[in-house]
Amino acid sequence: MADGARTYHVSIVGEASYQRAIEACREGERVMLxxxxxxxxxxxxxxxxxxxxxxxxxxxxxxxxxxxxxxEGQGCSTTIGTLKRGDDQPFLAP
Known part of the structure; x- marks a missing residue:
């Protein structure tokens, strides 16, 4: 992470429908929004x-x-900071 960079935890919704894809994810993996x-x-x-x-x-x-x-009319990429299993939602951390 660059010096002075901030981390924001952002949860996602609808993840119950995508559990197979989430199971294959790893912390630190890049994602696109x-x-x-x-x-x-x-x-x-x-x-x-x-x-x-x-x-x-x-x-x-x-x-x-x-x-x-x-x-802004554009997307971004970030990384998965923490994957919480069970009822908790995965979090993304840029």
Whole structure:
């Protein structure tokens, strides 16, 4: 991590539908976040895809990062900081 870089923990939603893909993920793995054009449930959906291009979840509708990405009109990459198993959601840390 670069000097002075900040870490933000961002949980994802919808992960119950993507458990197989999440099981293959590892802490420190790069992921991409970007607007998912044509999502039938949310016109402003921001999908989270792992390095194997598999969906592992979405940013929640009330997530500050989702708003920032949609406002800027571009995606970003980050890393998985902590994978919590069970009922807890995975976290992303840039």
């Amino acid at each position: 970007f607007a998912e054009i044509g999502n039938p449930y949310d016109a402003d959906a921001v999908v989270v895809k792992c390095s194997r291009n598999a969906t592992i979840g979405y940013l929640g509708r009330d997530n500050w990062l989702r708003d920032a990405l949609l406002h």
